[in-house]
Amino acid sequence: MAVAAATPTPKAPATHQPLPKDLPSVQRVYELPIEERQCPCGCELTKIGEDINEQIDIIPAQEQVIQHVRKKYTCKRCEESIQSAPRPAFLLPKSLASGNTMADVITSKYEDGLPVYRLSGILARHGIDLPRQTLSESVLKTAERTTPLIDYMIAGLRTGTVVNMDETRVPVLNEPDKSAQCQSYMWVQRGGACSLVGGLPGCAHDRWL
Numbered sequence: 429m430a431v432a433a434a435t436p437t438p439k440a441p442a443t444h445q446p447l448p449k450d451l452p453s454v455q456r457v458y459e460l461p462i463e464e465r466q467c468p469c470g471c472e473l474t475k476i477g478e479d480i481n482e483q484i485d486i487i488p489a490q491e492q493v494i495q496h497v498r499k500k501y502t503c504k505r506c507e508e509s510i511q512s513a514p515r516p517a518f519l520l521p522k523s524l525a526s527g528n529t530m531a532d533v534i535t536s537k538y539e540d541g542l543p544v545y546r547l548s549g550i551l552a553r554h555g556i557d558l559p560r561q562t563l564s565e566s567v568l569k570t571a572e573r574t575t576p577l578i579d580y581m582i583a584g585l586r587t588g589t590v591v592n593m594d595e596t597r598v599p600v601l602n603e604p605d606k607s608a609q610c611q612s613y614m615w616v617q618r619g620g621a622c623s624l625v626g627g628l629p630g631c632a633h634d635r636w637l
Contacts, residue, residue: 491554519573523566530570591619
């Protein structure tokens with residue numbers, strides 16, 4: 429008995445979500461060589477359109493050194509008066525890490541789950557010596573320096589009718605009066621005006637406690 433062969437089901441064309449419109453865009457245009465724009469019939473080819481393919485292109489993080497140069501002046505006559513430009517305000521005055529560096533470290537640690545020893549290793553590959561202990565202390569000092577901003581965010585968070593809470597257990601080493609087996613907790617609060625619409629991503633009132 430003859431068996432009819434199954435007809436293969438045509439595959440649907442691959443689709444993907446549209447890329448964010450606010451991303452910077454760079455166009456690389458590929459032209460048809462001039463010698464190939466001639467039709468065999470003798471006429472010159474006319475442009476009728478173009479095909480566009482999009483790819484995400486990630487540029488690796490770039491490190492740079494910011495030199496804060498304070499000009500100094502003196503009196504050439506008496507050589508007693510010396511004046512210097514005012515010292516700029518630093519997030520961590522005695523640290524090699526700038527505010528941008530600490531923002532990247534804190535985001536990588538708490539948002540992306542990268543421990544500081546891995547962040548230290550990543551920096552070491554670029555020839556930057558910021559040991560794990562130094563980064564850990566810098567994270568704590570940054571939290572202390574930004575306390576007024578955090579208090580302001582808490583006040584805004586409490587203006588809403590609902591405050592969403594999330595409890596995450598995290599192990600903390602060398603915590604005072606606790607053994608290594610004890611669990612600590614990280615509390616995430618979301619509220620303010622965003623809580624009225626289910627918590628919009630990227631709400632300015634989101635914060636960690």
